[in-house]
Amino acid sequence: MSVTTDAQLLAQLRRGVIEHCVLALLERGPRYGFDLVRELAAVEGLGTSEGTIYPLLSRLRKDGLLETSWQPSDQGPPRRYYELTAQGRTALEVFHRHWRSFRAAVDEVLEGDK
Amino acid sequence: MSVTTDAQLLAQLRRGVIEHCVLALLERGPRYGFDLVRELAAVEGLGTSEGTIYPLLSRLRKDGLLETSWQPSDQGPPRRYYELTAQGRTALEVFHRHWRSFRAAVDEVLEGDK
DNA sequence: GCTACTACCTTGCGATGCAAGGTACCTTGT
DNA sequence: ACAAGGTACCTTGCATCGCAAGGTAGTAGC
Numbered sequence: 001m002s003v004t005t006d007a008q009l010l011a012q013l014r015r016g017v018i019e020h021c022v023l024a025l026l027e028r029g030p031r032y033g034f035d036l037v038r039e040l041a042a043v044e045g046l047g048t049s050e051g052t053i054y055p056l057l058s059r060l061r062k063d064g065l066l067e068t069s070w071q072p073s074d075q076g077p078p079r080r081y082y083e084l085t086a087q088g089r090t091a092l093e094v095f096h097r098h099w100r101s102f103r104a105a106v107d108e109v110l111e112g113d114k
Numbered sequence: 115m116s117v118t119t120d121a122q123l124l125a126q127l128r129r130g131v132i133e134h135c136v137l138a139l140l141e142r143g144p145r146y147g148f149d150l151v152r153e154l155a156a157v158e159g160l161g162t163s164e165g166t167i168y169p170l171l172s173r174l175r176k177d178g179l180l181e182t183s184w185q186p187s188d189q190g191p192p193r194r195y196y197e198l199t200a201q202g203r204t205a206l207e208v209f210h211r212h213w214r215s216f217r218a219a220v221d222e223v224l225e226g227d228k
Numbered sequence: 229g230c231t232a233c234t235a236c237c238t239t240g241c242g243a244t245g246c247a248a249g250g251t252a253c254c255t256t257g258t
Numbered sequence: 259a260c261a262a263g264g265t266a267c268c269t270t271g272c273a274t275c276g277c278a279a280g281g282t283a284g285t286a287g288c
Binding site: 129164 | 233234235236237238239242243244
């Protein structure tokens with residue numbers, strides 16, 4: 001079938017949003033990758049996988065929005081914790097503005113009002 | 115620069131949304147491609163180009179969500195008008211539900227409330 | 229016939245979500 | 259000791275889709 005499935009529909013919606021949801025979660029405090037996957041999975045529609053998160057975190061780190069530090073775990077392998085840099089915080093604010101305006105634009109078109 | 119620009123940020127946001135904005139516009143009545151580009155350009159954040167719209171319309175037509183008919187124009191080359199099929203109308207409703215829930219999910223994460 | 233506008237469409241690139249697969253640490257049970 | 263299972267990291271390859279750029283053609287006015 002070439003018709004879009006619900007899963008694909010959501011995957012497309014997530015584009016460009018997950019990245020900033022990760023930043024938003026990190027605004028509340030340091031997290032490690034595996035944990036972020038679980039936190040996002042807990043939110044309806046934002047569920048994603050490690051294959052998405054790790055490359056994403058890597059990219060954000062390269063762009064200077066995140067810093068990392070390895071820390072041992074009580075039970076399991078060591079974890080790589082991520083936290084926001086000043087630049088990351090700014091990027092989050094910028095996105096926040098864009099998101100609000102974008103959301104309003106889509107609503108306007110979808111609602112069909114005038 | 116590998117850091118995301120505003121333009122790229124918006125382009126990613128548009129993913130999976132423009133498609134349904136087009137359906138929403140067509141719900142109000144038949145339109146032709148060039149006109150859709152202009153209507154979307156009038157909405158802040160949804161501005162796009164012909165390189166986006168034509169392949170998109172083509173895809174929606176192949177998937178059976180749209181039907182087309184050529185019609186002469188008073189001034190200029192003939193236009194290909196698109197209109198929703200029953201399947202297209204259903205797809206729009208389905209998206210509507212997804213969008214509302216997705217929007218709420220993103221808001222929840224961004225607002226950081228609990 | 230030249231220019232400009234309208235209107236259609238295609239090609240090639242870049243960005244990125246994801247399934248699948250791989251490595252390694254740690255704990256528990258046998 | 260060893261196997262099994264959970265935690266945690268990461269990479270590869272594919273598919274999707276927005277877009278800049280470029281191409282074709284009808285119509286109107288000079």
